[in-house]
Amino acid sequence: MGRNVYRRAVAVYSAAILAVLHAPLVVLIAYSFNDSRINAAWSGFTWKWYVSLFGNERVLEALGNSLYIAAMSTVIAALLGVPAAVWLHRRRQRALWSGLFYLPQLMPDIFMGLALLILFSRLEIPLGKWTVIAAHVTFCIPVVVLFVLARLSGIGRELEEAAYDLGATPRQTFFRVTLPLLLPAIVSAMLLSFTMSLDDFVITFFVAGPESTTLPLYIYGLVKRGVSPEVNALSALMVAVTILLLAVAELVRRRGETPARAVQPKRKET
Amino acid sequence: MGKWSFARPLSAVSLVMVLALLLAGCGGGSKQTLNVFSWTDNFDEEVLKEFERQFDAKINYNTYSSNEELLAKLQAGDSQYDIIQPSDYMVATMIQLGLLEKLNKDNIPNAANIVPTFSAPPFDPTGEYSIVYTWGVTGIAYNKKYVTDVIDSWEDLWNPAYKGKVVLLDDPREVIGMALIKNGFSNSTQNPDELRKAVEDLKALVPNVLAFDTDNIKQKFIAEEVWIGTLWSGDAAFVQAENPDVEFVIPKEGATIWADTIAIPKGARNKELAEKFINYLFEPEVSAKNFESIGYGDPNEKARPYHSEEYLSNKTIFTSEEDLARTEWLTDVGDMLEEYDRYWTELTSGH
Numbered sequence: 372m373g374r375n376v377y378r379r380a381v382a383v384y385s386a387a388i389l390a391v392l393h394a395p396l397v398v399l400i401a402y403s404f405n406d407s408r409i410n411a412a413w414s415g416f417t418w419k420w421y422v423s424l425f426g427n428e429r430v431l432e433a434l435g436n437s438l439y440i441a442a443m444s445t446v447i448a449a450l451l452g453v454p455a456a457v458w459l460h461r462r463r464q465r466a467l468w469s470g471l472f473y474l475p476q477l478m479p480d481i482f483m484g485l486a487l488l489i490l491f492s493r494l495e496i497p498l499g500k501w502t503v504i505a506a507h508v509t510f511c512i513p514v515v516v517l518f519v520l521a522r523l524s525g526i527g528r529e530l531e532e533a534a535y536d537l538g539a540t541p542r543q544t545f546f547r548v549t550l551p552l553l554l555p556a557i558v559s560a561m562l563l564s565f566t567m568s569l570d571d572f573v574i575t576f577f578v579a580g581p582e583s584t585t586l587p588l589y590i591y592g593l594v595k596r597g598v599s600p601e602v603n604a605l606s607a608l609m610v611a612v613t614i615l616l617l618a619v620a621e622l623v624r625r626r627g628e629t630p631a632r633a634v635q636p637k638r639k640e641t
Numbered sequence: 642m643g644k645w646s647f648a649r650p651l652s653a654v655s656l657v658m659v660l661a662l663l664l665a666g667c668g669g670g671s672k673q674t675l676n677v678f679s680w681t682d683n684f685d686e687e688v689l690k691e692f693e694r695q696f697d698a699k700i701n702y703n704t705y706s707s708n709e710e711l712l713a714k715l716q717a718g719d720s721q722y723d724i725i726q727p728s729d730y731m732v733a734t735m736i737q738l739g740l741l742e743k744l745n746k747d748n749i750p751n752a753a754n755i756v757p758t759f760s761a762p763p764f765d766p767t768g769e770y771s772i773v774y775t776w777g778v779t780g781i782a783y784n785k786k787y788v789t790d791v792i793d794s795w796e797d798l799w800n801p802a803y804k805g806k807v808v809l810l811d812d813p814r815e816v817i818g819m820a821l822i823k824n825g826f827s828n829s830t831q832n833p834d835e836l837r838k839a840v841e842d843l844k845a846l847v848p849n850v851l852a853f854d855t856d857n858i859k860q861k862f863i864a865e866e867v868w869i870g871t872l873w874s875g876d877a878a879f880v881q882a883e884n885p886d887v888e889f890v891i892p893k894e895g896a897t898i899w900a901d902t903i904a905i906p907k908g909a910r911n912k913e914l915a916e917k918f919i920n921y922l923f924e925p926e927v928s929a930k931n932f933e934s935i936g937y938g939d940p941n942e943k944a945r946p947y948h949s950e951e952y953l954s955n956k957t958i959f960t961s962e963e964d965l966a967r968t969e970w971l972t973d974v975g976d977m978l979e980e981y982d983r984y985w986t987e988l989t990s991g992h
Contacts, residue, residue: 408883412864428686429702492718499721576710581676581721584703592681592704 396610403603420604430605433589440500440585441568444507445561451508452515453557457549459516460523469520476513483509484577491578498580506578507571511564515557522556522627555627562620566613673698675914678705678714678722680901683775685934692921698914715740715906723915726901729970732771733764735904741770742905748916751923754943758962762900763970771902772919775875775937778898778960778968779815780891782862782872782880795823795892798869804849808861808870811853813985814971815897817843819871822895822969829972833980840984853989862887873899875937878957889957891964898968 406415424430455472462468475483487506488498496502530552534544572587579588586609593602673696681704689700703722705711708731714720715735727735735741746752752772759773783792787806790797798807809816818828820839830836851867861867862880872880877889903922905915921927929947932939938958939948953959960968974981 429681429704432702488717495719497719497721498714498717579703580714581678581701581703589681589704592706 399603400607400610403600403607405600405603408599420600421608424601424604424608427601429589430586430601433584433586436500436583437569437585437587440503440507440583441565444504444511444568445564447504448508448511448515448564449557449561452512452560453519453550453553455512456516456519456523457545460520465520469516472516473513475509480571480573484574487574488577498578498583500580500583502578502580503575503583503585506574507568510567510571510574514564514567515560518556518560518563518624519553522553526552555623559620559624559627562616562623566616569609570613673911673914674701675699675724675911675918676701676703676722677724677918678703678711678720679724679726680704681706683726683901683935685931688922688927688931688934691927692918695921696914696917700918712740719908720906721910722906723909723911724918725904725906726774727771727904729762729764729900729902730973732902732904733973735906736765736770740907742907742909742912743769744772744905744919745912745916748913749920749923751920751941751943754923754925754928754941756940756942758965759900759940763972765902771904772923773900773940774903774922775932775935776898776900776940777874777937778891778896778964779810779819779871779873780877780889780896781869782877782887782889783869784862784865784867784884784886785888786865786886787868792869792888792890793893795819795894797892798871799846799849801849803869805851806868807846807849807851808858808867809846809850809853810858810871810873811855811989813981815871816853816988817981817984818897818971820846822897823892825894828897828969829974831974831977833977836977836980836984840988843988847988847991874957874960878936878955881957891960891967893967895967895969896964898965898970 402413403420404416404418405413406417406419407413459465459468459472484506487502487509491498491502530548531544534548535541539547570587571585572591575583575585575588576591579585584592586605590602590605593599675698677700679702684702689702692698693700705714708728711725711727712731712734714722715725716738732741744752749772755772759776761768762773765771781792781795781797788803790800790802809819814828817836817839820843821828821830821835824835824839824842826832826835826839830839852861854861858870858872859876859880862870862872863883865884865886872889874889877887880887881889903919905912905919909915922931923941925941925943926947928939928941929944932941932944933948933952936958938960945953
């Protein structure tokens with residue numbers, strides 16, 4: 372009996388926390404369907420803000436910038452991060468080295484943004500799309516390294532050793548054995564990086580130049596003229612895309628884990 | 642696993658990269674580019690497109706959200722912008738810091754179309770660096786359903802009948818400036834006694850104030866949470882479109898005026914095209930279309946014939962010459978700014 376009450380209390384408590392966490396998003400999304408231009412009163416259901424959103428050239432341009440920057444920084448982060456993780460995996464003082472890789476991710480965004488701005492302006496690199504991409508790569512690499520390292524520890528060395536035993540060169544082993552096994556981790560890291568790049572405001576704010584107004588920067592700029600429900604609609608779409616990408620990333624990651632375990636059921640824990 | 646299991650995604654990834662690089666590469670072409678750094682929704686889209694057609698140019702429209710952000714980007718060095726839109730006080734700061742190019746008025750004959758009131762404002766006394774673009778006045782907005790007395794003076798905000806229904810802008814210079822004007826002083830006084838008197842006066846008003854608000858003040862008027870308060874004319878026009886019971890007046894004692902200007906930053910790559918752009922914006926027909934679309938008062942005198950009746954009769958966006966004569970710009974108060982800020986903290990600490 373007492374246990375039952377306790378359980379119910381915990382359930383109510385958890386529900387309350389969830390409600391507090393998600394209420395702002397629910398309100399934001401609900402008002403994107405509001406017929407009135409102001410957020411103060413509900414005056415009926417409409418899709419019109421979603422329609423006008425896609426007729427707004429500035430929004431589409433910002434969306435294009437955001438997608439381009441996210442795609443480029445994700446691909447570059449993967450190309451740089453995977454070799455780094457493979458190298459790290461073979462090092463002895465892995466903790467120290469991987470700490471260095473994670474540091475940019477753990478630093479407050481505002482320091483990273485400021486530091487990058489100072490760096491670019493010292494090197495006289497003109498601010499623009501490529502400075503934003505370079506900045507986003509700095510926080511995407513740690514994600515790739517983290518995911519790939521975890522996967523590398525998960526798959527162990529047995530399969531690589533077996534490949535060597537069967538006469539594969541190191542190159543063949545890497546491309547035919549290691550990399551395919553890492554692929555799920557790489558894909559999920561890339562999807563996560565993509566959403567992080569899409570959502571970033573603070574760092575982008577510092578290093579953006581011409582042709583690099585991303586969606587978050589655009590939305591922030593709207594505050595001066597009054598936020599219209601178009602922005603609610605836009606934010607609702609971004610929330611939906613983020614959730615979708617995160618779900619896909621998680622699915623890919625989980626799928627990747629199963630075959631690896633099946634191949635080597637007697638793997639030693641190291 | 643087949644031989645291709647990895648090669649395929651790899652080639653897909655490289656294909657995407659190549660495509661992306663190709664996309665990045667083209668688009669430039671032989672067209673000239675004009676990098677515009679401005680507030681959001683500050684131009685009519687059609688007007689921008691027509692410029693691109695007429696001058697065979699490509700406009701990159703980038704946005705910022707505060708003058709300080711604009712200043713920071715310019716100070717970071719080679720910003721690559723050709724057109725910027727700093728507000729009045731920021732123009733003065735930028736001139737002082739040497740961040741603005743002098744405008745070559747020979748290339749901007751339409752600059753002469755601007756109302757004389759705006760030709761040499763105190764923030765750019767020679768008018769060499771900037772041209773007033775959007776502008777507005779801080780007046781009193783009130784809802785006539787609840788406020789039935791005649792409203793024509795700042796004194797009316799102090800009326801005890803409106804206790805708890807008054808809203809003020811969340812801005813020290815605007816609010817203290819208002820109290821200074823009410824007491825017959827300059828809104829940018831550097832005289833400590835005048836400042837103290839105005840603040841004492843405000844202390845009597847504070848208990849009646851529901852909120853100090855800038856970002857959500859429009860919603861408060863539309864939803865009728867407040868009956869009366871200070872409001873920018875641009876915002877007032879927005880509120881009136883949603884709630885026709887809201888009236889807007891410029892009080893008889895006078896009011897504060899502000900402007901966002903159009904200017905060219907030092908080191909602009911394409912100064913000549915930028916000047917063509919400014920000139921184009923102030924062509925009578927173009928500015929009529931542009932300002933009706935963005936909903937601010939057109940500073941272009943020659944554009945009057947091209948404006949609709951409805952626009953010209955909108956007293957809120959289109960402050961009359963008579964009201965305009967009573968307005969005053971906020972100017973730099975030097976070291977007194979600390980006093981303003983200290984008093985402001987004192988006034989708002991209860992809220």
